[in-house]
Amino acid sequence: VYKRQGKPVRVIPEVFPKIFRVGWPVVVSGLATLSMHQADRYLLKQSLGLEQTGIYSLAHYIVMAVNTLLLLPFFQIWSVTIYEIDATADRLQVFRRVFKYFVLTLFLVLLAVALFSESILRIVSKPEFLPAASIIPIHCLAFNFYSLHALFSVPSMIHKRTGVVALTAIVAAVVNVLANLVLIPQFGVYGAAVGSVMTYITYSFFGQWRYAKIERIGYPIGYVFCFIVFGAVLVLGLSLIHISEPTRPRLI
Numbered sequence: 001v002y003k004r005q006g007k008p009v010r011v012i013p014e015v016f017p018k019i020f021r022v023g024w025p026v027v028v029s030g031l032a033t034l035s036m037h038q039a040d041r042y043l044l045k046q047s048l049g050l051e052q053t054g055i056y057s058l059a060h061y062i063v064m065a066v067n068t069l070l071l072l073p074f075f076q077i078w079s080v081t082i083y084e085i086d087a088t089a090d091r092l093q094v095f096r097r098v099f100k101y102f103v104l105t106l107f108l109v110l111l112a113v114a115l116f117s118e119s120i121l122r123i124v125s126k127p128e129f130l131p132a133a134s135i136i137p138i139h140c141l142a143f144n145f146y147s148l149h150a151l152f153s154v155p156s157m158i159h160k161r162t163g164v165v166a167l168t169a170i171v172a173a174v175v176n177v178l179a180n181l182v183l184i185p186q187f188g189v190y191g192a193a194v195g196s197v198m199t200y201i202t203y204s205f206f207g208q209w210r211y212a213k214i215e216r217i218g219y220p221i222g223y224v225f226c227f228i229v230f231g232a233v234l235v236l237g238l239s240l241i242h243i244s245e246p247t248r249p250r251l252i
Contacts, residue, residue: 021160022160022162023162025162025163025164025165025166026162026165026166028166028169028170029162029165029166029168029169030169032166032169032170032172032173033169033173035173035176035177036169036172036173036176036199036200036203037060037064039173039176039177039180040056040176040180040184040192040195040196041053041056041057041060043177043180043181043184043192044056044180044184044189044192047184047185047188048184048188048189052188052189054129055129055131055132055135055189056132056135056189056192056193058121058125058129058132059117059132059133059135059136059139059193060135060139060196062113062117062120062121062124062132062136062139063110063113063136063139063140063142063143064139064143066109066110066113067106067110067143067146067147070105070106070109071106071147071150074102075150078098078150079157082095082154082157082158083158086158092217092218095151095154095217095219096217096218096219096220098151099151099219099220100220100223102147102151103148103223103224103227104227106144106147107144107227110140110141110143110144111140111234113136113140114136114137114140114141114234117132117133117136117137118130118133120136121133121136134190135189135190135193137234138190138193138194138196138197139193139196141197141232142193142196142197142199142200143200144227144228145197145200145201145203145204145205146200146203146204148204148208148224149168149200149203149204149207151219152204152205152207152208152211152219153165153168153207153211154211154217155211155212155214155215155217156211156214158215159214159215161214164207164210164211164214165207167210168203168206168207168210169203171202171206172199172200172202172203172206173199175198175199175202176195176196176198176199179194179195179198179199180192180195183195208221
């Protein structure tokens, strides 16, 4: 935006249109992503009241906090490093290798959160919030999907096609609202959690389909699929165990 060659500082106005073209879709994407994270809470509050919404929100924020703590430092470096990797001869191989390690690390961390969800809740909350233990594994599965988007979207960033990112986020936000409108009346907080899984699957894999049209990196999707199947079975088992405990208050 500006350049300093000795003194004084010189503004470069011709850079502003380029920044705007790349930046405004990122702003739209941020707003749509905010909707993805918040719409379910609003609809839950309208349908089930504050108590159920509070339990659901605690489960969501615990998983989101762990996910952010793990990924924020990585993505701060990754968002710059992708351009350095793009300049290398083996760029596609590097992107694929990082993807594999990323998926494995993320899966193991969120798996630990799912397995020890009740212990975590006993440390950070009161006993009346223990029913959230049956929702945390579902959110762990959801955030496994959500976090994939940052790697899938690499082609749009490298080629400055950020409008595709905005479109993807808007589509996922619409899916989130529709899924919650259908699932919450039938299944309560579990419907909202499943709606989050559906939303983040849309966000990542609809995005991957669109970004591959810009450039196909060839991510090992089969590698992800193995973790998804295992994770889905584990999440179902953990949630059923927590729900079936006779001393546990039931969620609607």
